[in-house]
Amino acid sequence: MRWSQTFVPTLKETPAEAEIVSHQLLLRAGLVRKLSGGLYTFLPLGLRSLKKVEAIVRAEMDRAGGIEVLMPALQPPEIWHQSGRYQTMVDALYKLKDRAGKEWVLGPTHEEVITQLVANEFNSYRQFPRNFYQIQLKFRDEIRPRFGLMRAKEFIMKDAYSFDVSDEAAMASYRRMYEAYTRIFARCGLRTFPVEADTGVIGGNYSHEFMVPAETGENDVAYCESGKYAANVEKAVSRGPLLPTPVVSSGATPEKFPTPGVVTIEALSKAPYQIPAFQQIKTLVYRIDSGIALILVRGDDHLNEPKLISQLGSNAVRPATSEEIFASLAAHPGSLGAVSGVPAAVPVFADLALQGACGMVTGANEDGNHYRHVDIARDIRVTKWLDLRTVQAGEHCVETDLPLKIRRAIEVGHVFKLGTKYSEKLNATYLSEDGQRHPVVMGCYGIGITRTLQAVIEQCQDKDGIRWPLSVAPYEVCLTPLSVAPQSPAWQLAEQVYRDLELAGIQVILDDRDERPGVKFKDSELAGFPVRLAIGEKSLAKGEVELKPRGGTLEVVKVEDAVRRVVEWVTTERAKYVI
């Protein structure tokens, strides 16, 4: 491709709208342009990289036994009602009406569609296992689209769904996808690590996320340096808080004391009260399926909402409003507690770290008052003990006892073992050998294609621009003649080299613009082509050209060796991404 024949609108300055480096580079290197918040047009270079990521994903999915299909983006809401997710995913669903007034939804994901297909087309155990996948646009009504392609209203996703006749077979499918994912990201030149994950509204009981370590990520991951444990903090566990919960009772009974104006754990921990946070019980009020519930965690802990949701098996979980709280406890946030004044119908869920806690301080369910000398076993009616706390950095790993670290990461892939949640609801069943009907056991596997593309940029860049891994670079080689005058030796050689490289199957972009060398060099570095071959009059006079790998050292090459050397360089580099 000739630079002048495509469209590469590079930007010298950083657009004000982009905060993180990968978003800035997407715009500066002329890969995408924004239509509106969370909606982007892919320009030629961006599209080429996108297609390369897709091709890698497709190749590995096919290799892992996937069958490619393409499902509708527009879907009837009925199947969403059937699966029950019309309720649980309402916030993320884009809905629209046709001229007859009938409602439709834009698919945020395709479990319902594929499960219905399997329900209709498959009947016998002989027809499994199957793994269907597609690369499709997804639509999600994001609360706040941000960071360019990272969290967008519309994005491209590879989603795959496995169907098996047994749990063991489903597990094998899951492992096959897990391995495929490892290969996919490696081939994209991305360093990722898998972590145990919460399953969220997708459902299921076993799940890993593939994470790209990055400060700009939207996930926190707890991990052990041994490599033996890593989990999303939404799911992570540890040996418990570093400061042990006091468990020796003084024998004293709960005593009310005035705390006017004190509504935070922090205020109680300061003068004149001086009650350390770990000796306090934090009382939270949630609205769950069955009504109001009290949640107790230690004062220095944070409730982990995903843990709460997954353990209650509750769909609609949210913090209670101030009014709801007052209606059921007759006190306002800041003075809440579970010692007294809790209606019998209100369940109390307490975090395991509070088991046996003694001498604790908690709200009295009376504004401006707290209790001290609270022994939880004696003084609080706990309905159920659950793991509800969020792991904190430094706590000990359950596998190795080493201190856990926490870092930010970008989620680029997610594999789930779904079980029979969808197959039961949408009637995807099969007849087994003994003539019995069983629900199909499912798994689902997603990769954010557009997000992966941006994650590559986030991970592969320097002060000059993008440093594409060869496997996903828009072009492998940037051919840079420093003169484009038709009769100049540099230009004539460039034309020749260009033809030869294309014939050799190298993806090359010829910078045929009549620009000064500085402009061409800067643009080629910004756009991040893996290697540049510069042809200038000065070195040409010595019979030489210059090979400059992006981020590497310059190599002087004899004119007659130029094509061979570039082919060799690219071939060597390509081999690094073959797995």
Next chain:
RNA sequence: CGGGACGUGGCUCAGCCUGGUAGAGCGCUUGGUUUGGGACCAAGAUGUCGCAGGUUCAAAUCCUGUCGUCCCGACCA
């Protein structure tokens, strides 16, 4: 949805506080000089200052509303 910031030429931004005929750099056009790291000189074009109301003799500037963009938060009771 709550909080904050910002909307001025294609891009980055100044001007707003203290109202008085809209600016700079980059980019663009033309001509010339340059030609190995985002050139230089000269001449030019490009704005209903996001939009709608209001205050005022006069609004980019003050007020109200609205739309858009970005950031933070949305468990810390």
